[in-house]
Amino acid sequence: MDWLNALIAKGPWLLYIAKGMGLTLALLGAGLTTGLVLGSLLCWARYSGHGVYPIRAFVSIIRGTPVILQLSFVYFALPSLIGIPIDAAFAGALTLGLNSAAYTSEILRAGLMSVPQGQFEAARTLGIPASHMWRRIIAPQVLRACFPAMVSELITLLKETALVATIGGMDVMRRAQLVAAEQFTYFAPLCVAGLYYYVLILSIEYASEKIERSFKK
Numbered sequence: 001m002d003w004l005n006a007l008i009a010k011g012p013w014l015l016y017i018a019k020g021m022g023l024t025l026a027l028l029g030a031g032l033t034t035g036l037v038l039g040s041l042l043c044w045a046r047y048s049g050h051g052v053y054p055i056r057a058f059v060s061i062i063r064g065t066p067v068i069l070q071l072s073f074v075y076f077a078l079p080s081l082i083g084i085p086i087d088a089a090f091a092g093a094l095t096l097g098l099n100s101a102a103y104t105s106e107i108l109r110a111g112l113m114s115v116p117q118g119q120f121e122a123a124r125t126l127g128i129p130a131s132h133m134w135r136r137i138i139a140p141q142v143l144r145a146c147f148p149a150m151v152s153e154l155i156t157l158l159k160e161t162a163l164v165a166t167i168g169g170m171d172v173m174r175r176a177q178l179v180a181a182e183q184f185t186y187f188a189p190l191c192v193a194g195l196y197y198y199v200l201i202l203s204i205e206y207a208s209e210k211i212e213r214s215f216k217k
Contacts, residue, residue, distance in 0.1 A: 013179045017192055020172035023089060024200075027161040027171070030093035032154060035100025042105035047112060055105070062102035068163050071095040075167045092164035096157060103153050111146035112138070144215050151208040155201055162197070172196050 046055045062070070075091035086094075115138055123133040165174035176193035180186040 013183070013189070014192060017172060017175045017179060017189065018196065020170060020175040021196065023164070023169060023171040024158075024161050026089070027092050027096055027164060027169075028154075028158050031096030031100050031157050031161070034093070034097025035104045035153070035157070038097065038101035039104025039108060042101060043108040043112065046105070046109060059102045059106060062099055063106075067095065067099055067160050068166060070099060071163055071167065088164055088167045088169035091167060092161065092169055096160060099160070100153065100157050104150070107146050107149045107153060108142065110149075111142040114145050115141050147208070147212060147215070151204065155204055158200060158204070159197065 042055050042059070045051050071091060074095045075086060075088065078091075079086050119137060119141075120133070123137060128137070161171060162173040164171050165177060168174065172193050176189040179189040183189065
């Protein structure tokens, strides 16, 4: 029963690390929502021919620089430019949202380009309204084509939430680091943090498999 006593002894800091799930999931939700909304708008604007060059520049910069650099810019440099302090949680949510938007816009654009142009022409020939065409004909095909890539983006976004620990955000990773500093050992706290992330990712993969099966029915 030594292992049980050891687990009970670690109970308080196991729960302490687990409380970081709140911020981790909040960052994931904010990044995902912003990424989907802004990414869809960027995709639509670029497809429609509006603001092509600024959008291409934005996507290129986001994809061409490390996320930790973007996070550092938002947290440390942006407040000095706008004169308003930004906390770690907001900086993390903004950075992840913008980063996800760039990748999501490219994923959606690739899915949109995969739809045969004949379907657009056939819909126009048949007099189908544009709103109905996009909602009933084009969007379902784009979503099916993009779904695996979007799941990968979601998993990547979840792992990137750990970067908020570098600016003091009290997420799972930061709490594990604080426990490690207190216990003078990194092995167990980091393993626990890794397990929490792994369980979340397994949950996403399980849910995505269920959704993907429903597409095939």
